[in-house]
Amino acid sequence: MREAKKTRKTFETEVEVTVSLDGSKEVEIETGIGFFDHMLTLFASHGRFGLLVKANGDLEVDGHHTVEDVGIVIGQLVKEALGDKEQINRYGTAYVPMDEALGFVSLDISGRPYLVFDAELTNQKLGNFDTELVREFLQAFSTHAGITLHTRVLYGINTHHKIEAIFKALGKAFGEAIKINPEIKGINSTKGLIE
Numbered sequence: 001m002r003e004a005k006k007t008r009k010t011f012e013t014e015v016e017v018t019v020s021l022d023g024s025k026e027v028e029i030e031t032g033i034g035f036f037d038h039m040l041t042l043f044a045s046h047g048r049f050g051l052l053v054k055a056n057g058d059l060e061v062d063g064h065h066t067v068e069d070v071g072i073v074i075g076q077l078v079k080e081a082l083g084d085k086e087q088i089n090r091y092g093t094a095y096v097p098m099d100e101a102l103g104f105v106s107l108d109i110s111g112r113p114y115l116v117f118d119a120e121l122t123n124q125k126l127g128n129f130d131t132e133l134v135r136e137f138l139q140a141f142s143t144h145a146g147i148t149l150h151t152r153v154l155y156g157i158n159t160h161h162k163i164e165a166i167f168k169a170l171g172k173a174f175g176e177a178i179k180i181n182p183e184i185k186g187i188n189s190t191k192g193l194i195e
């Protein structure tokens, strides 16, 4: 069963996360940042994996540490849960529309962290969430999971819709990439290893 959990505590945040790629599909997110909870719920639900997140961060400063640290821990646990990555598709790509906005994500569970982020988010704040933190989350997640992650909002007007399209596409692409494919013998790499 591909599952991992941990608690990470610093002077800025305390983050408790469980990632379950095969077992429970339960999703429960509580970070103190409503919009971020909404996005993580979309990510896990559309990725068809279980995700429990409880974060208690220094929101009196702003949401930065909380969002970044949740991204770090989810990334670390995804990497741990995937183990040697045997028989996974490895790649996932998705376009997802959200009303007038179109989001795109293409990712490779390559062991090589890289983020390409191309989205114009005009509204700077959604509730107590700073929209520039979308990039921070994806950077932390891709770095610690070892994922090459490209995302783009092709067009759109409403910032909430644009970000929602990104997170839904992230879920769909990730769900595809982690899926066990019986046609793949061993590791899906001509090198024979994905670190």
Ligand SMILES: [Mn+2]
Pocket: 038, 160, 164
């Ligand atoms: Mn929404």
